[in-house]
Amino acid sequence: MAYLDHAATTPMLEEVISAMSATMSEVGNASSLHAAGRRARRTVEESRERLAASLDAGPSEIIFTGGGTESDNLAVKGIYLARRAENAARRRILVSAIEHHAVLDAVLWLGSHEQAQVELLPVDEVGQVHPDTLATAIARDPGSVALVSVMWANNEIGTVQPISELAEVAHQWDIPFHTDAVQAVGTLDVSFARSGVDALTVTAHKLGGPYGAGALLLSRDVNCVPLLHGGGQERDVRSGTLDTAGVVGLSLAAELAVGRRSEMAQRLTGLRNTLIAGILREVPEARINGHPTQRLPGNVHASFRGCEGDSLLMLLDAKGVECSTGSACSAGVSQPSHVLLAMGADEATARGSLRFSLGHTSTESDVEAVVGAIGGVVERARRAGLANAVRR
Amino acid sequence: MKGDACLNATTSDVPLKVLAAMSGGVDSAVAAARAVDAGWDVTGVHLALSRQPATLRSGARGCCSVEDANDARRAADVLGIPFYVWDFAERFAADVIDDFVAEYEAGRTPNPCLRCNEQIKFSALLDRALALGFDAVVTGHHAQLADGELRRSVDAGKDQSYVLAVLTPDQLSHAIFPLGDSTKDQVRAEAAARGLSVADKPDSHDICFIADGDTQRFLTDRLGERPGDIVDADGQVLGEHAGTFGFTVGQRKGLNLTTPAAGGKPRYVLSISPKSNTVVVGDKAALEVGAISCTAPVWISRRGSDEFDCAVQLRAHGMVSPARVRLDPDGGLTARLDRPQFGVAAGQALVMYDGDRVLGSATITATSR
Numbered sequence A: 001m002a003y004l005d006h007a008a009t010t011p012m013l014e015e016v017i018s019a020m021s022a023t024m025s026e027v028g029n030a031s032s033l034h035a036a037g038r039r040a041r042r043t044v045e046e047s048r049e050r051l052a053a054s055l056d057a058g059p060s061e062i063i064f065t066g067g068g069t070e071s072d073n074l075a076v077k078g079i080y081l082a083r084r085a086e087n088a089a090r091r092r093i094l095v096s097a098i099e100h101h102a103v104l105d106a107v108l109w110l111g112s113h114e115q116a117q118v119e120l121l122p123v124d125e126v127g128q129v130h131p132d133t134l135a136t137a138i139a140r141d142p143g144s145v146a147l148v149s150v151m152w153a154n155n156e157i158g159t160v161q162p163i164s165e166l167a168e169v170a171h172q173w174d175i176p177f178h179t180d181a182v183q184a185v186g187t188l189d190v191s192f193a194r195s196g197v198d199a200l201t202v203t204a205h206k207l208g209g210p211y212g213a214g215a216l217l218l219s220r221d222v223n224c225v226p227l228l229h230g231g232g233q234e235r236d237v238r239s240g241t242l243d244t245a246g247v248v249g250l251s252l253a254a255e256l257a258v259g260r261r262s263e264m265a266q267r268l269t270g271l272r273n274t275l276i277a278g279i280l281r282e283v284p285e286a287r288i289n290g291h292p293t294q295r296l297p298g299n300v301h302a303s304f305r306g307c308e309g310d311s312l313l314m315l316l317d318a319k320g321v322e323c324s325t326g327s328a329c330s331a332g333v334s335q336p337s338h339v340l341l342a343m344g345a346d347e348a349t350a351r352g353s354l355r356f357s358l359g360h361t362s363t364e365s366d367v368e369a370v371v372g373a374i375g376g377v378v379e380r381a382r383r384a385g386l387a388n389a390v391r392r
Numbered sequence B: 001m002k003g004d005a006c007l008n009a010t011t012s013d014v015p016l017k018v019l020a021a022m023s024g025g026v027d028s029a030v031a032a033a034r035a036v037d038a039g040w041d042v043t044g045v046h047l048a049l050s051r052q053p054a055t056l057r058s059g060a061r062g063c064c065s066v067e068d069a070n071d072a073r074r075a076a077d078v079l080g081i082p083f084y085v086w087d088f089a090e091r092f093a094a095d096v097i098d099d100f101v102a103e104y105e106a107g108r109t110p111n112p113c114l115r116c117n118e119q120i121k122f123s124a125l126l127d128r129a130l131a132l133g134f135d136a137v138v139t140g141h142h143a144q145l146a147d148g149e150l151r152r153s154v155d156a157g158k159d160q161s162y163v164l165a166v167l168t169p170d171q172l173s174h175a176i177f178p179l180g181d182s183t184k185d186q187v188r189a190e191a192a193a194r195g196l197s198v199a200d201k202p203d204s205h206d207i208c209f210i211a212d213g214d215t216q217r218f219l220t221d222r223l224g225e226r227p228g229d230i231v232d233a234d235g236q237v238l239g240e241h242a243g244t245f246g247f248t249v250g251q252r253k254g255l256n257l258t259t260p261a262a263g264g265k266p267r268y269v270l271s272i273s274p275k276s277n278t279v280v281v282g283d284k285a286a287l288e289v290g291a292i293s294c295t296a297p298v299w300i301s302r303r304g305s306d307e308f309d310c311a312v313q314l315r316a317h318g319m320v321s322p323a324r325v326r327l328d329p330d331g332g333l334t335a336r337l338d339r340p341q342f343g344v345a346a347g348q349a350l351v352m353y354d355g356d357r358v359l360g361s362a363t364i365t366a367t368s369r
Ligand SMILES: Cc1ncc(COP(=O)(O)O)c(C=O)c1O
Pocket: A007, A008, A066, A067, A068, A069, A070, A072, A100, A102, A151, A154, A155, A180, A182, A183, A203, A204, A205, A212, A214
């Protein structure tokens, strides 16, 4: 098996598994006052400091959550509701057109239930949001903007955004800025302090940590209305008994991933470039999507005209190559990617695309497996694509 | 349970590569299971046929809901086979739903299941499967297929040979129906024994793309109201209709006639004329049909002569009647029924049988006494 879907999830690190197992065998609710509770709390707080150090943030800026989706929802809904409560005129939410559904669907929900006006910031043909685009959108009516959210790096096409510049633009008008950095941590230099963002989403399972553990990094001067009410944990912003083992797993995975980031980025960039060259050699008409250099080290996203992504996926799966069409599913049916459409791709191109994503266990032989299979697979999928065009 | 495709496979060591169409129901799950047992290389596929899956009927009754896709995936997981959902919504809309509406609009009575087999499962899906390197498509239809011959299922009540009789020998050569030698009860029992959770899922009945079963409203939504007269054979107006597409020849209910019939005899739809926008009704005797004209015959097993005796079936789950069939010079055919039948609708298929063996089919265009 060649696993090239690390952007979906990446194998857990052995160190993380043993640290979590050790934690799981100890009793203790971090909110309890007795010795067992104190021990759990100490573990949680040490983990908080460890995660803060890895992401260049203050420990008090960390809110542990149940993963990336929750962090994104908490950020955009919580900050929107807080900003609107302060000033009812703040109804506009500006997000990039290529956000993950955890941001996109959350703001669309605010649009249909909380009177938000959602504006999608256009991207260029390689998937970048220009600071000018953001500035123009804000300047149209600065007083009405509740928040801005632009992801650090895109999960499908791997394009990296000029996050500090974008955050700076928002700050010229004192507008809070959130970024989903789920795909960025571990291969890019993610510093909460230096980036200038006010809120940042991270999740453990893309770093070698467990599923269902994440955090929202939230600056102390940004108000955020809680979505989960209860025991008042996590600064009253996110109630719920802390998952001590999950918190340990997240923090250790982040520390390990960030610690070997440069070396990993360099290795993955090499593999990625070999993979891109190999695909283009086998299928010269293939198109690599996204930014040529400002892209995630482990991301290759390619379009194969005349092919259905579904067919490509199935044929590669049968040859032991595991990858993704990169786009979201609705009821198991893959939809043409909103990311590619936003970059100006036509629907046929958007449907005929694959994402290969490399990670810490990737090797040369994974890349060779793809390169060895891709030519035949594309040819076959193209024939099937032609067989299947709607007859009119 | 063997089709031609699997006979070919016995000549080589490579296992047959088959695509099992899995609707989420019990039949297709057991069909896929039997394909796995046969030692074939099986991949499961669920066809997403609706443009808005979530809005279609939920639960067990339809064939296109999200629950059905999940049921199919769960069955594939139990069988340990790869599983994918393929989007055929556009083809289905163009080839089945649009055709269904157009046929009713033209005064005929279509059979969408038959059209789906002909255009989607054994055309769009089969073409794609073959192009992707599969040898055959496996479905859970209740019919027997061996040596190129299509026969009724051993379960007469569940037999689906009627809706498969439109397939050409070429299509059938890449089709496998593993359930034809079993009754529905046996299939359910087998599903339970195999631990398939769909074992006691109710059968789907109606038209899968009409969520609430209200065909008339479905058609009205698409075609708009087109009010006109309901008349008797003499042209006397007996009532009003909202569109001729809402009627089927032989229909008795829902006519809402204002003038009662002499003697209180029930009245039936005798004919439908979209051109003059009228529906003609009359008593049952006038529905009697002795001769049927058909177009576009498809032969699975063609007779040597241009005139022969066989048994014909005129609608799904309909009665069978002995008939003499004559091939017409224009490429169509005419069937002379030994005993008259009532309420034969244009647009339905006439399927010819020799005992339980399908000879071929053709589309009914006109009837006479
Ligand atoms: C960019 C991005 N945001 C959010 C998420 C959701 O994170 P999680 O799976 O932890 O809920 C993902 C992962 O699928 C992602 O790639």
